[in-house]
Amino acid sequence: MRAAVYEGEGRLVIKDVPDPVPGPDEVLIEVEACGICGSDVQMISVPPGHPSTPPVIVGHEFVGWVRGAGAAVRDVVIGQRVVCDPDPKCGSCNPCRAGRPANCTSIVALGVYRDGAIARYVTAPASAVFPIAESVPAEIAALVEPLACVTNGANRAALRPGESVVVFGGGAIGCLFISVFRASGAAKIIAIEPSAQRAPVAKAMGADYVLTPDEWTARRGELLPGGADVVVDAVGSVLPQCIDAAAMGARVILFGMNGNARPPVHQVEIVEKGLTIVGSYITNFTFPAAIRMVESGALTLAPMITAIIGIDDTEAGIARIRSGEAVKIVIKP
Ligand SMILES: [Zn+2]
Ligand SMILES: [Zn+2]
Structure with a gap:
């Protein structure tokens, strides 16, 4: 073969x-x-x-x-x-x-x-x-396989309807997070993605705004003054930016993997904001849910x-x- x-x-x-x-x-x-x-x-x-x-x-x-x-x-x-x-x-x-x-x-x-x-x-x-x-x-x-991994991360984020989301990275994983959070009742979803080819895809998957990192820095005060309730790192190296984007009491999901990344972390901000920071790796009994979502057409x-x-x-x-x-x-x- x-x-x-x-x-x-x-x-x-x-x-x-x-x-x-x-x-x-x-x-x-x-x-x-x-x-x-x-x-x-x-x-x-x-x-x-x-x-x-x-x-x-x-x-x-x-x-x-x-x-x-x-x-x-x-x-x-x-x-x-x-x-x-x-x-x-x-x-x-x-x-x-x-x-x-x-x-x-x-x-x-x-x-x-x-x-x-x-x-x-x-x-x-x-x-x-x-x-x-x-x-x-x-x-x-x-x-289904990457969706099952994302479903594990989304479960850990425990998004409540009406909450806001920032997703760093508009590749396949970022797009799947956007889709799942949209279907879960997120009020505002902002994706941060530098690639001009990927940005319209992230938008079609359900993001309200897709911004470059510079645009995010310039517009975050206007778009999300209090920060996001759920923040996802679908890049693997942007924990400091995630902490910065997080609202008080937010959940930060670390999903992307980059074995060489050792970003400096402003630890006190995690304490002051009362953040929950969780790593999410592969699946956790989430294949059946991912299969049901694609079979039902719940996601675009x-x-x-x-x-x-x-x-x-x-x-x-x-x-x-x-x-x-x-x-x-x-x-x-
Ligand atoms: Zn994979
Ligand atoms: Zn085992």
């Missing part, structure tokens, strides 16, 4: 590899669509901004059809359309048993530490797949799909994400 293989040190190679064979507890999935994630971009950067074990087939945001199953699989139907949690939880380590699956110590991530889904076929633990309705367009179904997600491309164009797609020009690019192998 054709696959996009990360071979190490910035080398992504599109080549033919043997079809995968599912283990006893695994299913074989024919990939229908797979999104390119910011972490894929990080992984193949030089030096890598995200760890992995090359050679490995990349891609973890996918939807597909179950075409085979190992001997021990009981609960998955051949022919079922599914999405997949690419960070399968073991269910038996201490964090899993304490109800904190995102902290599972035994995650072997698809597309990172084992083969992923920018390929015709992928295998995954049967316990990691979830049925999804055939009525959902494939490129939207491929958004189509504006964030920049392009649908073939597998041979994967590298060009990654370059478009890296440049900040694209929001989400989806591969149909």
